[in-house]
Amino acid sequence: MAKTANLYARIEPELKERAEKILNELGLPPSSAITMFYKQVVMQQGLPFDVKLTYRKPVDVSELSKEELYLELEKGYQDVLNGNVESADKVFEDLYKEFGV
Numbered sequence: 428m429a430k431t432a433n434l435y436a437r438i439e440p441e442l443k444e445r446a447e448k449i450l451n452e453l454g455l456p457p458s459s460a461i462t463m464f465y466k467q468v469v470m471q472q473g474l475p476f477d478v479k480l481t482y483r484k485p486v487d488v489s490e491l492s493k494e495e496l497y498l499e500l501e502k503g504y505q506d507v508l509n510g511n512v513e514s515a516d517k518v519f520e521d522l523y524k525e526f527g528v
Contacts, residue, residue, distance in 0.1 A: 434461065446460075486499055
């Protein structure tokens with residue numbers, strides 16, 4: 428039984444270059460990053476991140492009209508009033524737990 432297996436995938440050259448630059452700065456070979464991804468797929472029994480069609484692109488405030496900006500601010504304000512918030516401590520605690528920092 429082989430200790431490794433080959434994986435062939437096509438990817439956009441620019442995306443590959445950008446990702447490998449980051450991985451290099453982290454001291455992580457692409458093969459190790461792919462192995463980490465596969466291990467997470469197995470552990471999570473699925474993709475290790477949310478995949479959903481309801482993804483909302485971040486708002487670019489410079490492209491909003493005054494009315495659109497007001498509506499976005501109002502949504503955030505309503506979230507605060509409705510308690511749909513997390514403390515910064517809780518967010519960082521979750522991040523540390525997730526990434527083992």
